[in-house]
Amino acid sequence: MNAVTRPLAHLGHAVLSGLASLGRVSRFAGATLQHLVRPPFYWREFLHACLQIGWLSLPVVGMTALFTGGALALQIYAGGSRFNAESVVPQIVALGITRELGPVLGALMVAARVASSIAAEIGTMKVTEQIDALTTLSTHPMKYLTVPRVLAATLSMPLLVAVGDALGIFGGYLVGINRLGFSSSTYLTNTTDFLEFWDVGSGLVKGAVFGFIVALMGCYFGMNSGRGAQGVGGATKKAVVSASVLILASNYILTELFFAA
Amino acid sequence: MIRITDLHKSFGANAVLRGVDLHVPKGESMVIIGGSGTGKSVLLKCVLGLVKPDTGSIEVDGQDVTKVKRDAFLARFGMLFQGGALFDSLSVWQNVAFRLLRGPGKLPKAQAREIAIEKLRRVGLRPEVAGQFPAELSGGMQKRVGLARAIAAEPEIIFFDEPTTGLDPIMAGVINELIREIVVEMGATAMTITHDMSSVRAIADKVAMLHGGKIRWTGPVGEMDATSDPYVQQFIHGRAHGPIEAVR
Ligand SMILES: Nc1ncnc2c1ncn2[C@@H]1O[C@H](COP(=O)(O)OP(=O)(O)O)[C@@H](O)[C@H]1O
Ligand SMILES: [Mg+2]
Numbered sequence: 001m002n003a004v005t006r007p008l009a010h011l012g013h014a015v016l017s018g019l020a021s022l023g024r025v026s027r028f029a030g031a032t033l034q035h036l037v038r039p040p041f042y043w044r045e046f047l048h049a050c051l052q053i054g055w056l057s058l059p060v061v062g063m064t065a066l067f068t069g070g071a072l073a074l075q076i077y078a079g080g081s082r083f084n085a086e087s088v089v090p091q092i093v094a095l096g097i098t099r100e101l102g103p104v105l106g107a108l109m110v111a112a113r114v115a116s117s118i119a120a121e122i123g124t125m126k127v128t129e130q131i132d133a134l135t136t137l138s139t140h141p142m143k144y145l146t147v148p149r150v151l152a153a154t155l156s157m158p159l160l161v162a163v164g165d166a167l168g169i170f171g172g173y174l175v176g177i178n179r180l181g182f183s184s185s186t187y188l189t190n191t192t193d194f195l196e197f198w199d200v201g202s203g204l205v206k207g208a209v210f211g212f213i214v215a216l217m218g219c220y221f222g223m224n225s226g227r228g229a230q231g232v233g234g235a236t237k238k239a240v241v242s243a244s245v246l247i248l249a250s251n252y253i254l255t256e257l258f259f260a261a
Numbered sequence: 262m263i264r265i266t267d268l269h270k271s272f273g274a275n276a277v278l279r280g281v282d283l284h285v286p287k288g289e290s291m292v293i294i295g296g297s298g299t300g301k302s303v304l305l306k307c308v309l310g311l312v313k314p315d316t317g318s319i320e321v322d323g324q325d326v327t328k329v330k331r332d333a334f335l336a337r338f339g340m341l342f343q344g345g346a347l348f349d350s351l352s353v354w355q356n357v358a359f360r361l362l363r364g365p366g367k368l369p370k371a372q373a374r375e376i377a378i379e380k381l382r383r384v385g386l387r388p389e390v391a392g393q394f395p396a397e398l399s400g401g402m403q404k405r406v407g408l409a410r411a412i413a414a415e416p417e418i419i420f421f422d423e424p425t426t427g428l429d430p431i432m433a434g435v436i437n438e439l440i441r442e443i444v445v446e447m448g449a450t451a452m453t454i455t456h457d458m459s460s461v462r463a464i465a466d467k468v469a470m471l472h473g474g475k476i477r478w479t480g481p482v483g484e485m486d487a488t489s490d491p492y493v494q495q496f497i498h499g500r501a502h503g504p505i506e507a508v509r
Contacts (some may be wrong), residue, residue: 040363129346132311136340137360137410138332 028220032150035142045148053114053149053215054156058163060113061106065164068101069093069171077180089180090190093172095199099259102164103203104251107157107210111243115218118149119239122222123232131223146219150212157211158204165200202258209254210247217243262287263308263418263450268317270303277303278314279474285467290444290451292461292482294496295471296505301454302343304471305420308452309338321418336364339416343423343454345407347395353406354391357381360414380409385435401428408436412443419443421453425460437463458497461485470496472505 072093080086122145125131131141169191176182217239225235263285270278277300285291293301306312308319310326319326326334347356357377361368368376378388384405395403404427411419421440425433437460444451444466453464461468462482469479470493478490485497495503 125348129342129344130348132306132309133340133342133346133348135311136309136335136338138335138364139359 025216025220028223029216031142032146032216032219035140036147036151038143040143042144042148045144046152049149049152049215050156052117053110053153053211054159057110057113057156057160060109061160061164062167064105064109065097065102065166065168066171068105069097069168069173070175072096072101072168073172073175073180086180087190089176089182090172090187091194093176094169094191094195097168097172098165098195098199098203100203100251100255102168103161103206103210104247106161106164107207107214107247108244110153110157110160110211111214111217111240111247114153115214115239115243116236118215118218119222119225119236120232122219123225123235126223126225127227127229127232141223146216146223149219150215153211153215154208155211157214158207160211161203161207162200165203198258202254205258206251206254209250213246213250214243217246262322263452264320265304265308266318266320268304268307268319269315270300270307270312271315276474278307278317281317281471281474281476283469283476283479285450285452287450288444288448289466290440290453290464291467291469292453292455292465293469293471294455294461295477296496297456299471300474301471302422305340305422305452305454309335309340309420332364336360336414337417339411339414339419341404341407341411341419341421341424343426345395345400345403347403347406347410349395351394352391353381353386353393353395353398354378356395356406357391357409357413359410376413377409380413381406383412383439384409385432401432404428405432405436408439415447416449418450419452421451421455423454423456425455425457433457433460434463440464458499461497 073089076089076092076096077086080088080092122131125134125145131145134141134144173184173187173191176187177184221235221239221242225231263283265281265283268278268281269276281304283291283304293304295301303312307314308321308326310331321329321334321337347353348359351359354374354377355362357380358368358373361373361376362370374391378391381388381391386402386405386409390398390402390406395406398406404424408421408424411421424436424440428436440451440453441464443449444464451464453460455461455464465482467479468482468485470477470490472492478488478493480488485493488494491504494500495505501507
């Protein structure tokens with residue numbers, strides 16, 4: 001009997017603590033939104049966060065999209081040739097990149113780059129009493145640290161996705177004309193004629209949601225960091241893992257919402 | 262005036278404060294002594310609302326600190342943290358002028374910078390450090406920048422958590438004098454934590470000793486040497502043997 005109930009009890013505990021932390025994260029997200037709409041707003045922190053999160057993520061997001069687009073073109077060509085459908089490469093690359101891979105892979109890269117650095121920075125501030133110091137200097141840590149980062153990530157992630165879309169399609173195009181024998185004009189017309197606004201638009205909306213998740217996880221785990229270097233290390237790890245899992249989970253939900261028949 | 266009544270605070274099984282009673286009259290300098298880890302920093306953080314006490318009450322000017330408007334309340338305080346707690350993304354002068362550059366009483370940048378440099382001078386730092394970043398400074402210099410930040414907005418109530426730890430004896434003397442000046446000239450109410458007995462004698466009007474989660478002894482600094490309390494005697498003479506356990 002014990003052998004049966006013990007794993008169940010463990011499972012129950014895991015589910016309960018998972019739900020409890022989901023509740024805490026939701027409360028944190030709610031507090032962030034409340035502080036967003038109430039002054040003061042720290043513009044300098046916001047612009048700095050845009051630079052750190054948006055601009056400086058361009059190379060990694062761009063490279064990811066470029067190589068993914070190229071690989072995608074090869075796979076679709078190989079798969080398509082099994083039933084004489086090699087010609088759909090431009091369309092499927094465009095669709096795959098704009099709807100799924102552009103936003104998801106871009107966001108995962110940003111999660112690795114940004115959620116970790118936010119969690120480590122805020123966690124270190126927590127551990128070295130800088131968060132307490134902010135409070136005593138009448139500056140709300142949520143307004144000064146969380147709001148600028150979350151807003152910057154939410155606004156700049158769609159732009160990163162747009163750049164990623166363009167470069168991903170370009171990666172497919174390069175492979176298409178150099179390795180797979182497409183003509184430049186066919187590839188481009190096939191792409192542009194096929195793509196609809198919502199293919200790109202849905203990816204941008206996903207990007208905004210993923211950006212929100214990335215910065216929120218970084219801030220949440222940073223603010224709740226344990227003590228010492230180990231605490232900060234743990235916070236960083238949890239931020240990246242939970243941001244990545246939440247990106248993938250919410251991607252599925254958004255795809256259901258947008259595209260399920 | 263600060264009145265702390267029957268304050269309790271535990272972290273898990275670790276009961277740190279177990280019924281602290283303390284009264285600091287307006288314009289007085291109270292020094293808190295006690296072994297490390299006895300909860301002195303926690304006590305100051307409770308007053309500022311950075312740590313939530315389990316039970317007990319804290320009143321400032323007769324008002325319960327949990328029921329006041331936070332911004333206006335905190336604007337009256339300055340705090341030097343034990344580790345300095347400087348913002349490492351900001352330069353030294355921006356740290357010192359942090360409060361002056363923000364909020365309702367916001368000053369123009371040039372003026373805030375000037376005040377910051379003046380405060381840095383008072384803690385014995387040259388204007389050249391103003392543009393440097395905290396990570397470029399030694400521990401003792403960081404501590405003094407933290408002190409300059411605590412006094413920059415000329416608060417009515419100032420908390421100093423180990424202001425002279427990590428400073429050379431001469432610089433410690435300068436800081437002791439500065440704290441005394443702030444209390445006498447600005448009429449500020451001060452609570453200072455220190456282990457340094459020369460600092461206690463230089464700064465204190467009154468002394469309180471925290472031990473075992475309670476105020477073990479409190480009285481005017483002049484009566485400290487004459488008290489028969491064995492805990493106080495052991496502490497001020499730095500004896501290894503006595504009622505205070507060396508292992509704790
Ligand atoms: N945020 C915290 N979480 C858990 N324990 C804490 C926390 N802050 C302080 N403590 C514990 O409270 C005790 C007193 O700490 P502190 O007030 O910093 O001592 P000190 O008298 O040296 O300033 C220590 O045992 C410390 O570990
Ligand atoms: Mg301390």
